[in-house]
Amino acid sequence: MSHDRDSLTLVWFRDDLRVEDHEALTAACGDGQVIGLWIRECRSDDGLGPRPLGGAARWWAHESLRVLETELAQLGIPLLFAAGSAADIVPQAAADLKVDAVRWSRRYAPAARRLDAQIKTDLADAGRAVHSHTGALLVEPWTVSPQGGDFYKVFTPFFNAVRDRSVGDSLPAPRTQSSPTKAQRQAFAGHSWVRDLDDLGLLDGTDTGSGSFASARTPQWWRTTVAGHWNPGCREAARELDCLSDGLDGYADSHDVPADPDSTSGLSPRLRFGELSPRQLLAAALDIPEVRDDDRQAWIRQLYWREFSWHLTYHLPAVESEPMRPEFASFPYEDDPEALDHWCSGTTGIDLVDAGMAQLWQTGWMHNRVRMATASFLTKNLLLHWWHGEQWFWDTLVDADEANNPVSWQWVAGCGADAAPYFRIFNPERQRERFDPDYEYVGRWLGRGPGGLTRAERSQGDREPIVDLKASRQAALAAYDRMKSEA
Ligand code: FAD
Numbered sequence: 001m002s003h004d005r006d007s008l009t010l011v012w013f014r015d016d017l018r019v020e021d022h023e024a025l026t027a028a029c030g031d032g033q034v035i036g037l038w039i040r041e042c043r044s045d046d047g048l049g050p051r052p053l054g055g056a057a058r059w060w061a062h063e064s065l066r067v068l069e070t071e072l073a074q075l076g077i078p079l080l081f082a083a084g085s086a087a088d089i090v091p092q093a094a095a096d097l098k099v100d101a102v103r104w105s106r107r108y109a110p111a112a113r114r115l116d117a118q119i120k121t122d123l124a125d126a127g128r129a130v131h132s133h134t135g136a137l138l139v140e141p142w143t144v145s146p147q148g149g150d151f152y153k154v155f156t157p158f159f160n161a162v163r164d165r166s167v168g169d170s171l172p173a174p175r176t177q178s179s180p181t182k183a184q185r186q187a188f189a190g191h192s193w194v195r196d197l198d199d200l201g202l203l204d205g206t207d208t209g210s211g212s213f214a215s216a217r218t219p220q221w222w223r224t225t226v227a228g229h230w231n232p233g234c235r236e237a238a239r240e241l242d243c244l245s246d247g248l249d250g251y252a253d254s255h256d257v258p259a260d261p262d263s264t265s266g267l268s269p270r271l272r273f274g275e276l277s278p279r280q281l282l283a284a285a286l287d288i289p290e291v292r293d294d295d296r297q298a299w300i301r302q303l304y305w306r307e308f309s310w311h312l313t314y315h316l317p318a319v320e321s322e323p324m325r326p327e328f329a330s331f332p333y334e335d336d337p338e339a340l341d342h343w344c345s346g347t348t349g350i351d352l353v354d355a356g357m358a359q360l361w362q363t364g365w366m367h368n369r370v371r372m373a374t375a376s377f378l379t380k381n382l383l384l385h386w387w388h389g390e391q392w393f394w395d396t397l398v399d400a401d402e403a404n405n406p407v408s409w410q411w412v413a414g415c416g417a418d419a420a421p422y423f424r425i426f427n428p429e430r431q432r433e434r435f436d437p438d439y440e441y442v443g444r445w446l447g448r449g450p451g452g453l454t455r456a457e458r459s460q461g462d463r464e465p466i467v468d469l470k471a472s473r474q475a476a477l478a479a480y481d482r483m484k485s486e487a
Contacts, residue, residue: 007032010094011077012039012086012104014050016135016274017061017068018234019075021170023133024103029075029174031101035188036072036079037093038065040200041086048115049086050107051320051402053202054395056364057272059222060232062202064273067233069197076177078185082193083200087115089193091122096191102128105135105274108314109402138167138278139307141314151315153324153417155308159301170280226364230269230398237275240267244284248291252298258356258367259440265299268365268399271306278303309403312417320390320406327487328415332479333385342466343378344392349465352432353377355445362445364398369435375412376426381472383479386413414480422480425473 009028013036016022028034043049053061069079082089094102102123107113116132123130134140139162145151152158180188188194203223247265257263270276281303285296313319323329342348346357356370366374371393378389390409394400410416412426436442 007101008097008099009034009101009103010037010090010097010099011035012037012090012102013068013079014038014104014107014274015272016105016277017064018237018275018277019068019071019173020234020238021277021280022105022174023135023171024105024131026171026174027131027133028101028103029077029177033180034077034177035097035099035180036068036077037090038068038079038081039086039089040081040083040202042084043111044085044087044115047111048118050109050112050115051394054397054400056222056226056396056398057400058202059226060230060269060273060364060398062197062200063227063232064234064275065197065202067235071173071234073179074176075174076179078180078188080188081195081197081200083195084193087119087122090119091126092193093191094123094128095126096193097188100129101131103131103133106132106140107136108141108310110314110317112402113314135277136274137307137310138162138282138304139165139311141311144311152308152311155305155418158308158311159304162307163300163304167279167282170277170283222364225362226398229363229365232269232273232275232398234275237267237270240265240270241276241280241284244281245288245291248285248288248295248299251295252292255298255302256369256435258359258370259436259438259444264368266365268401268404272399272401278306306401306404308418309401309407312407313403319403319410321387323413323415324410324417325415325419327483328413330486331385331415331483332383334383336382336384339382339466340378340384340388343374343382343384343389347463348377348467349463350377350428350469351439351442351446351463352428352436354463355442358445358447360393360396364396366397367441369431370441371408372412373426373428373431375409377428379409379413380425380476381428381467381469383472383476386410386415423477425476427469427473429469 009031011025011028011034019025025034041049043052072079080093082093090102107116120130141151144158144161146157152161244265246262251264254260254263267276267281271278271281282300285300288296312324316324343353343357346354346361348354352370353374356366356374359370360366375386375389378384379386386409390406393405397405407416411419414420414422432442
C-alpha cells in the first residue's frame with residue numbers, strides 16, 4: 001500500500017456506519033489522509049436519491065452516527081455532516097476540501113444508483129478520482145444471472161447459484177491516521193454546507209403519515225420508548241456479533257417462536273445501517289463451532305433472502321410502488337382509513353396481530369413470523385393496499401430497508417416475484433395456536449404480564465375482532481378472482 005501523505009480522500013458514508021470491514025475506508029487510509037462525510041439526503045424532484053428515512057430509522061441513524069464519529073476520531077479521521085441534495089454537496093465538499101479522491105460503498109436501489117452515477121461523472125469532470133466499493137452485499141446484483149434471463153425472480157435458484165461463492169475475508173479497522181490540525185478543523189467548520197449532527201433534524205423531522213394514530217408518531221416517541229430497547233452504533237454491533245451463537249442455536253427449529261428473544265439474531269438494524277457487513281455476519285456464522293450445522297445453514301439461507309431482495313430491487317424500477325406481478329395493479333383494494341387505524345394501533349381484536357403491532361410500536365422491531373401474519377391480515381383480511389402497511393413499517397421499523405421491506409410486503413400480498421400463491425392466506429388465529437400456544441408473546445405485548453393471557457381472560461375481553469376471519473378470507477379470494485377475470 002502506498003502512503004502518500006499528500007493525498008487526501010473524502011469517504012462518503014451512507015448505509016455503512018462502521019470502521020471494520022469497510023473497503024472504501026481501508027483503501028482511502030492506504031492512500032493518505034481521510035475525511036469522512038455523511039449527508040442527510042433528500043430525494044430530488046425528479047426522484048433521484050435514496051428513500052427518505054422513516055421516523056424510527058432517523059433516530060437510529062442519529063445515534064449510530066454519533067458512535068461512528070467517535071470511532072473515526074479515534075482513528076484520526078474527522079466526520080463531517082451535511083443535509084440536502086448530495087448532487088450539490090458532494091462535488092462542493094470535494095472542491096472546498098481540495099480532496100484528490102472520493103470513495104464510497106456502492107448502493108443498489110435504482111434511484112440512488114442513478115444519483116451516484118451522476119455524482120461520479122461530475123467529480124470525474126472536475127478531475128477527481130472516484131472509486132466505489134462493495135460493502136452492503138455478498139453478491140452484487142450484476143454478478144449473477146440465470147441462463148437466458150436478466151435476473152433471478154425465484155429465490156431457490158438464486159441461492160443455489162451464489163451460496164458457494166467465496167466472499168473473501170473481512171477487513172480489520174484501518175490504522176490510525178495523523179489527525180487534522182486545529183487550523184484544518186476550523187477550516188472545515190467554515191464551509192457553508194457543514195452542519196452539526198444535532199442540526200440535521202434527524203430527531204425532529206416531520207412525520208408523513210395520515211390518520212389519527214399516525215399523528216402520535218412524534219420524534220420524542222422514538223427517543224423515549226424505542227430507545228430503551230436498543231443501543232445503536234458499530235461498537236455495540238460488534239459486541240452483538242460476538243453473541244451470535246445465542247441467535248443461531250436451535251434456529252432451524254425455533255426461529256418461528258416469537259416469544260423467544262433468542263429465536264433469531266436481532267441483527268437486522270445492524271445490517272440495515274451497515275454497522276456490520278454481511279461478510280462479517282457470514283464469517284461469524286461459519287466460525288461458531290458449537291452451533292449445529294442445520295441451524296447454521298438455515299440462518300445463512302435467511303441472510304441470502306436479504307441478498308435476493310436487493311437483487312430484485314436492483315433490477316426492478318420501482319419495487320416500493322409497483323407490483324412485481326403487473327396484473328396486481330388493478331387489484332380491487334378497499335379504501336378504509338378506520339380499519340387502517342385499527343391495524344396501525346393494534347386494536348383489530350385479533351391477538352397475534354395486535355401483539356405484533358404493539359411490539360413494533362414499543363420497540364421499532366417485530367418478529368418475522370408476526371410480520372408475515374400482520375401483513376397478511378392487512379392485505380387479505382382487511383383488503384387494504386400493501387402500500388399502507390409498507391409505509392407504516394417504513395416509518396416505525398428500526399431496520400426499515402429499501403429492499404427487504406417492499407419485497408417482503410409484496411411477497412405477503414401475493415404480488416411479489418416469488419410470492420406464495422394468493423389463496424394461501426395466513427389465518428392469524430391458527431398462527432397464534434402454532435407459534436404462541438401459551439400466549440406468551442401475545443400476553444407480553446398486550447400488557448398482561450408474564451405467562452400471557454389465559455383462555456378465560458381472552459373470552460372476557462372487550463376485543464371484538466373488526467372483521468370475521470372466514471368471511472374476509474372469502475372476500476379476498478373473490479377479489480382475486482375479479483382481478484384475474486378483468487386482467
Ligand atoms: P434473523 O432471522 O436472525 O436473520 C438474519 C438476517 O437475515 C436478518 O437480519 C435479515 O437481514 C435477513 N433476513 C431474515 N429473514 C429475512 C426475510 N424473510 N427476508 C429478507 N431478509 C431476511 N427485514 C429487514 O431487514 N427490513 C425490513 O424493512 C423488513 N420488512 C419486512 C416486512 C414484512 C412484511 C416481512 C414479512 C418481513 C420483513 N423483513 C424485513 C424480513 C424479516 O422479517 C427481518 O429481516 C427479520 O425479522 C429480522 O430479524 P433478525 O435480524 O433477528 O433475523
